[in-house]
Amino acid sequence: MNSVIETILNHRSIRKFEEKLLADEQIKVLVESAQAASTSSYIQAYSIIGVKDKVKKKQLAELAGNQSYVAENGHFFVFCADLYRHQLISELHDKPSQPVLESTEKYMVAVIDATLAAQNAVLAAESMGLGAVYIGGLRNQLQEVSNILKTPKYVLPLFGVAVGYPAQKPDKKQRLPLEHVYHEDEYEQDKNVYIDQLKDYDDFISAYYHKRTGGQRSDTWTGQMADLLSRPARMYMKEFIEDKGFNKK
Amino acid sequence: MNSVIETILNHRSIRKFEEKLLADEQIKVLVESAQAASTSSYIQAYSIIGVKDKVKKKQLAELAGNQSYVAENGHFFVFCADLYRHQLISELHDKPSQPVLESTEKYMVAVIDATLAAQNAVLAAESMGLGAVYIGGLRNQLQEVSNILKTPKYVLPLFGVAVGYPAQKPDKKQRLPLEHVYHEDEYEQDKNVYIDQLKDYDDFISAYYHKRTGGQRSDTWTGQMADLLSRPARMYMKEFIEDKGFNKK
Structure with missing residues (x-):
């Protein structure tokens, strides 16, 4: 590198x-x-x-x-x-x-x-x-x-x-999995693939917050985003x- | 560097x-x-x-x-x-x-x-x-x-x-003079300062094109931009x- x-x-x-x-x-x-x-x-x-x-x-x-x-x-x-x-x-x-x-x-x-x-x-x-x-x-x-x-x-x-x-x-903030953001030749057509990737990412982020805060916090990325989008x-x-x-x- | x-x-x-x-x-x-x-x-x-x-x-x-x-x-x-x-x-x-x-x-x-x-x-x-x-x-x-x-x-x-x-x-393309793009504490308020900088830049770019093309081309940056802006x-x-x-x- x-x-x-x-x-x-x-x-x-x-x-x-x-x-x-x-x-x-x-x-x-x-x-x-x-x-x-x-x-x-x-x-x-x-x-x-x-x-x-x-x-x-x-x-x-x-x-x-x-x-x-x-x-x-x-x-x-x-x-x-x-x-x-x-x-x-x-x-x-x-x-x-x-x-x-x-x-x-x-x-x-x-x-x-x-x-x-x-x-x-x-x-x-x-x-x-x-x-x-x-x-x-x-x-x-x-x-x-x-x-x-x-x-x-x-x-x-x-x-x-x-x-x-x-x-x-x-700490560095962990990004979405590469395959979620990066598509080849065409955009991912299967919504469920996309949703499964988001669930995996949520598990990952949630475990990270849990560990860092000694169990005080375990929110997910999609939860954060749903909140963000709901607030004008x-x-x-x-x-x-x-x-x-x-x-x- | x-x-x-x-x-x-x-x-x-x-x-x-x-x-x-x-x-x-x-x-x-x-x-x-x-x-x-x-x-x-x-x-x-x-x-x-x-x-x-x-x-x-x-x-x-x-x-x-x-x-x-x-x-x-x-x-x-x-x-x-x-x-x-x-x-x-x-x-x-x-x-x-x-x-x-x-x-x-x-x-x-x-x-x-x-x-x-x-x-x-x-x-x-x-x-x-x-x-x-x-x-x-x-x-x-x-x-x-x-x-x-x-x-x-x-x-x-x-x-x-x-x-x-x-x-x-x-070749690298020469950018606008730094002081034209970079302002301190507030945006340049004097239109004439701005216009003078553009004229200097035009002279510079025009001489560059002239030299590179053996006199075939001597257009200015503001000329290029005025054309660009005039074409929907x-x-x-x-x-x-x-x-x-x-x-x-």
């Missing part, structure tokens, strides 16, 4: 960091790593906002559901889908940008571009001995996040990434995204 | 592969690498379809706009947003899955999950001396792709990734995605 695959397989989300800021040179390497990712048709439809300001970090931590590590870390990045520069470009070239700019397709492109970039930054950080965690909690209240970061129309904050020197080493969350998203000029057409 | 960052910065899309298939063990390492990526709330809302069947690969290559490397490679992966198993789970637990399952928020989660996984697989491949290229062209005709891969409702093919032994070494493409996407049960609420 080479060191890249080792870094990838060794991933765990870090939610407690030492009180030590990243150097500007480290931040630069992470952003350059992000930028090296593939981008659809060379469109580069994303931007990254690094937050150093302590007041802003604290505000973002509160908005993300009081996640302290959004404020207390080595650096905090916000990855955004970004078609703002493309709208400017169309104006400069006096060419139409509609309906393409506001299409669902270009929204997908921007989300995918931003996410490829983010994963490069996270792996680069991990390779430097740093830890990282994605913060989807920013999507709890995106209008507030947008106000704090002063993002214009056609810029949509998607998630944060907190990076820093790890002050914990959590961030239902404002569709309207918000459209207001920002994405995903409309 | 460590070997992870070296691999990341050395990325270039490979569009010509040797006639040599990946071994099953290699495919397994790539899928395990994909699965090791972060996933929002442990939801694991994606699946991966590996295509070995030659007829299917040829069909997909045609659908992607006659990109020969979709058929001719070491292995072809299709990354899908997937909430199918979550819908099954809600049924099994007799809990409601609506409106959450069909929400724009969960669609974002699924696209982001799938994309994080894909980028891990691509970097793992590159670290093994393989090359890769993302195939957004699958989105030209997603209903046909879905028919070939027999994906059910709540599964949305997002893009392909062709992997194989590289038979070319293209994949405008069926909004309706298609909603039909598949995503991004509706």
